Structures are given as C-alpha cells and as structure tokens.
Amino acid sequence: MSLLDYFRITKTSSASLAKERLQILVAHERSSRHQPSYLPQLQKELLEVIKKYVNVDQESISFNFEQDETQETLELNIVLPDHPAKNL
Amino acid sequence: MARIIVVTSGKGGVGKTTTSAAIAMGLAKRGHKTAVIDFDVGLRNLDLIMGCERRVVYDFINVINGEASLNQALIRDKHCDQLYILPASQTRDKDALTQEGVGKVLEELSKDFQYVVCDSPAGIERGAHLAMYFADDAFVVTNPEVSSVRDSDRMLGLLSSKSRRAERNEEPIKEYLLLSRYAPDRVKLGDMLSVDDVQDILSLHLLGVIPESKSVLTASNSGVPVILDEKSDAGQAYGDIVARYLGEDRPHRFIDEKKGLFAKLFGG
Numbered sequence: 001m002s003l004l005d006y007f008r009i010t011k012t013s014s015a016s017l018a019k020e021r022l023q024i025l026v027a028h029e030r031s032s033r034h035q036p037s038y039l040p041q042l043q044k045e046l047l048e049v050i051k052k053y054v055n056v057d058q059e060s061i062s063f064n065f066e067q068d069e070t071q072e073t074l075e076l077n078i079v080l081p082d083h084p085a086k087n088l
Numbered sequence: 089m090a091r092i093i094v095v096t097s098g099k100g101g102v103g104k105t106t107t108s109a110a111i112a113m114g115l116a117k118r119g120h121k122t123a124v125i126d127f128d129v130g131l132r133n134l135d136l137i138m139g140c141e142r143r144v145v146y147d148f149i150n151v152i153n154g155e156a157s158l159n160q161a162l163i164r165d166k167h168c169d170q171l172y173i174l175p176a177s178q179t180r181d182k183d184a185l186t187q188e189g190v191g192k193v194l195e196e197l198s199k200d201f202q203y204v205v206c207d208s209p210a211g212i213e214r215g216a217h218l219a220m221y222f223a224d225d226a227f228v229v230t231n232p233e234v235s236s237v238r239d240s241d242r243m244l245g246l247l248s249s250k251s252r253r254a255e256r257n258e259e260p261i262k263e264y265l266l267l268s269r270y271a272p273d274r275v276k277l278g279d280m281l282s283v284d285d286v287q288d289i290l291s292l293h294l295l296g297v298i299p300e301s302k303s304v305l306t307a308s309n310s311g312v313p314v315i316l317d318e319k320s321d322a323g324q325a326y327g328d329i330v331a332r333y334l335g336e337d338r339p340h341r342f343i344d345e346k347k348g349l350f351a352k353l354f355g356g
C-alpha cells in the first residue's frame with residue numbers, strides 16, 4: 001500500500017461495467033448463432049395462432065431454444081392473463 | 089505445404105494490417121519464406137505499411153483473372169529476401185475476388201512458401217470471408233474495447249462455421265488472440281478491459297499483448313513494419329508473438345504498467 005493509494009477514487013470502474021455488458025451480450029449472441037434458421041419465422045407464426053385465441057401480449061410469451069449433445073429443446077412459455085379467452 | 093494464417097478482427101482500425109506486416113516480416117526474418125496478401129480490394133494499404141507502394145505493378149485480382157503471373161505480381165521486400173507482398177487491387181471492387189480464384193492462388197503459393205499471411209479487410213463481407221476461408225490459423229486482433237471484443241466473438245463464430253475446414257469437417261482453424269493498443273496504466277485505473285477480462289469473454293489462447301505505442305505510427309509513416317524497430321515496445325511485442333507462434337516459450341510482457349521514477353519513489 002503506497003501513499004498514492006489513499007488518494008485513488010474508489011467507484012465502480014467503467015471496465016467492469018464493460019465486462020459485464022459484454023458477457024451478457026456475447027452469451028446471448030452465441031446462443032442465437034446455433035439456432036436453426038427457421039426459428040424466427042416459427043416464432044412469429046406460433047405467436048399469431050396463440051393471439052387468435054388468447055388475449056396475450058408479446059411480453060407474456062417467451063421462446064427458448066436449447067441444444068445439447070443429444071437433443072434440441074424448444075421451450076414456449078405463455079403467461080395467461082386473468083381473462084384469457086377471446087370472444088370468438 | 090504452406091501454413092495459411094488469416095489476420096482478422098471484424099472491426100476496422102484495430103491493427104490488422106500493422107499486425108499482418110509485422111508477423112509476416114517476423115516469420116521471414118527467421119528464415120521462413122513468407123508471402124503476405126492484401127485482401128482489402130478497393131482499399132489497399134498493406135503496400136503502404138510495407139513501404140512498397142511505388143513498386144506495385146500487378147495485383148491479386150490480375151493474378152486471379154490470369155492477366156499476370158504470380159511471379160510478376162509478387163513484390164520482394166527490400167528488407168528481407170524471404171518476404172513477398174501480393175497487393176490488393178485499388179481500382180476493382182470486392183466482387184472481383186472469387187472463391188475459386190483465391191483458392192488457386194493460395195494453392196500455387198503453398199508449393200513455394202512456408203507461410204502465407206492473409207490480411208483481412210474489416211467487416212464480414214466477401215473479402216473478409218475469403219481471407220479466412222482457406223486458413224489454418226487465425227490471429228484475432230482485438231482492442232480492449234467493447235465493440236472490438238464483440239466483433240471478435242462474431243468472427244470466431246464465422247471461423248468455426250464458414251471456413252473450408254468447417255465445411256469439410258476437418259480439424260478446426262487454430263485461433264489465437266492478439267490484444268493490441270493495450271494501456272496498462274488505464275487498466276490499472278479501471279478504465280480499460282484487462283487481458284484477463286478479454287480472455288474471460290473470448291476464451292482464446294493469448295499469443296501476445298501489443299501495447300499502445302507511438303512506434304506504430306512512426307513505423308507506418310516510414311513504411312517499415314514495426315517489428316523491425318527492435319528498440320520499441322510494440323516491435324518487441326510482435327517479436328515475442330512470432331516466437332510464441334513458432335513454439336518458443338516466452339513469458340508475456342507489456343501487461344503491467346511501466347514504473348516511472350515518481351512511482352518508484354512512492355512505491356505505487
């Protein structure tokens with residue numbers, strides 16, 4: 001510990017912020033890199049079908065695609081609202 | 089058979105051409121017959137960094153189109169007789185590069201050379217794609233800065249999926265990290281991503297750290313690859329990188345701050 005250390009400002013450094021942002025971004029971009037190319041279209045069409053029957057907005061639906069050595073999983077998660085049914 | 093090295097980054101201005109010139113010179117200086125090719129069709133600059141801009145007669149596209157032979161187009165370096173430069177075309181556009189044409193030129197070079205260094209243009213378009221397509225090794229030049237790190241990761245994705253080795257299910261391209269424009273004092277202050285930070289994100293084998301250095305501009309001003317400036321920190325860093333690439337075990341340098349007299353007195 002030197003004399004100078006006492007005068008150094010201690011705040012969250014911009015480098016650690018950069019690292020955090022990059023780790024999140026890179027993980028996200030890597031996972032989407034291995035997705036099948038039809039996925040965005042499938043996602044869009046599924047959403048249209050669901051919206052036809054249930055009152056949900058974009059935020060209540062999440063898609064998750066996972067891949068390991070033996071299998072690929074497409075997970076579709078819908079949070080149903082209190083009054084889900086549309087009057088058809 | 090030549091070993092084909094691509095110097096790539098995705099992002100522009102991180103030091104690809106400086107690195108291509110330096111490592112090609114480094115390999116040639118150690119006695120390996122080396123060719124360095126500029127893939128930046130339309131915006132050639134390697135000739136300028138190598139100091140042979142006034143000796144360009146034919147270029148890469150002329151060779152691909154059969155308008156000149158490879159021997160006519162290759163420029164022998166004036167500092168090292170083991171080094172040859174194949175400049176890019178300044179007048180044509182990037183569509184003049186074809187996969188078949190590039191493949192043929194590389195195949196012909198492979199017969200006679202030990203290393204072929206491909207200086208990739210920025211971006212992920214045709215020139216960048218073809219620069220890495222035939223590669224055996226990739227030098228990923230990255231600055232400790234968010235956009236450069238992100239683009240490098242994108243290039244790693246392309247290297248593992250869009251190269252000839254990937255398409256043929258061969259052993260993947262060997263990828264190395266070259267961290268350039270590094271400023272240890274800024275890292276210490278927490279203003280710059282550290283070597284460890286970048287490695288945590290990219291998980292690449294570190295070939296070397298090139299410090300931010302005035303000597304890089306001086307070298308490009310005079311058209312002499314910075315590796316020949318053996319007194320400079322950047323020159324020494326590239327010297328280490330070439331040695332490590334060839335299998336020598338050299339400890340990493342230029343990662344920690346240089347201590348000035350003031351800091352020494354105060355034990356900083």
